[in-house]
Amino acid sequence: MPSSQARSRARDRNNVLNRPEFISLNQPIRREHSAGEGRAGGPKRPVLRQQSQQDESGGRGSRDSSEGAQAADGGPKEASRWPEQDCMQLNPTFRGIAINSLLAIDISLSKRLGMCVGAHGPGAPLRSIVTLLAFTGHALPWIFGTLICLWRSNTLAGQEVLVNLLLALILDLMTVAGMQKLVKRRGPWDFPPGFLDYIAMDLYSFPAAHSSRAVMVSKFLLNHLVLAVPLRILLYLWAFLVGVSRVLLGKHHISDVGCGFALGFLHFSLVESVWLDSATCQTLLSIGSLQWTPLV
Template sequence: MPAPQKRPRFRDRNNVLARPEFMSLNQPVASQQEPRTFNRKPSVPAGNNSTDNARERRQSQQLPEEDCMQLNPSFKGIAWNSLVAIDICMSKRLGVCANSASSWGSARSMVKLIGLTSHGFPWIGGTLVCLWKSSTLAGQEVLMNLLLALMLDILTVAGVQKLIKRRAPYEMTPSILDYLLLDVYAFPAGHASRATMVSKFFLNHLVLAIPLRILLVLWAFVVGLSRIMIGRHHISDVLGGFVIGYLQFNLVEVLWLSSNTCQMLTSLW
């Protein structure tokens, strides 16, 4: 009896399929793998198969759009996604002062200072001081309409930003002043819209020399560029701010307050 037992052991030792790492090859292959389902009953009558299939078909049709794959997107969708990708890529490349570790990180404080020249608080405060010290009706008229334009800019930018809720290209926490002016999101760029509106306002209602007029236009452009360099806005956010600022100026021109109206408003306080 011992001799017959040694032969099978010797054959099992030489058999490759008997090794532990190849034991799965000796298992029989299942003819059909059943899909894993939860709470499935072991046996379902044949008459309920059609109702289950119909219920699964209805559930698959009710999936949200973000869970569905668009196998044939439209040309408009492809073009829009391409433009958004280019906008994000170029904005990140131009964000050279986004943090201290960036390529131009040492100039971040100076670039932020350029953006502060178009902040809402300095402009509103300066306009109120000038309006309080103004003694001419023409000056009060211009300053009162400028104050109206600044308030309109803050409300418009805050409303559009709250509606779109676009994030900045870099993860940045807005400052306390941004929270007070409701300038939290990226689109549109409030500093760019304000700089465009103010520069256009001064060009139309103040008599300035040609060098000063050129400096006003360059100032509005540099303010928008500085917001991209510090990583606060995308390129499209700044361009949208330029457009909104120009439209706001045209609206203020349509709603221009007369000298009598401005004198009545200033007499209230």
């Protein structure tokens, strides 16, 4: 009998689960709800209760320390955003590398070419001329000039060309404004838009509205007006210089101007494909002048 008790005691000592730190795995912790239950529990329950309190205090301390570390580092939300915002991508694709490299080159060259940005820059003496050249590609002079020419025109052929030019200008204005609102790319120097830019809805950098308008107008005039060779060369040169002037003023990137040129060609092709004939133009003019009588 004594030998069996000694063997059971030795087995209990060798059992890992009988150690104080593992007692909670063998039996659930019972919290006393009354004084009678505390007395009936025997001397083991205070030990379990004390150990559970130590475990709770230790867990609370570890949670507090982890929350403190997260608060010091900026919180768990910022830590979860680190790999996306502040860390380098470990396995970038070739396409991503090429696009990022081209964008970096575009931004660097655009800032280097912005010589007329400040009043004390290297291109400060030419700033007024470059500003005037860029203004020739603005939407307001072309729209108001087309309306004045249309009001003073007396020939059906001239009115037909001017009505289609006015529709092309409105199409270019709305398309570029919509794309700029969609992309919302800032310029290389991030200047706030001026008063005339707000009127023409030219608030962002991509695509360049002046470049698109200059190419569209030059192609339109070259296609519908009989001009000498020097004038034709001057029109091409004017469209190119309008785009360059916007880069020199720091308003657009080089890629913005290039996409503006392509968009201007697209607008010209679209207007030529849906060209309005003389009868339709006369109907539109009668509606615009409030002299339309469809019942007569």
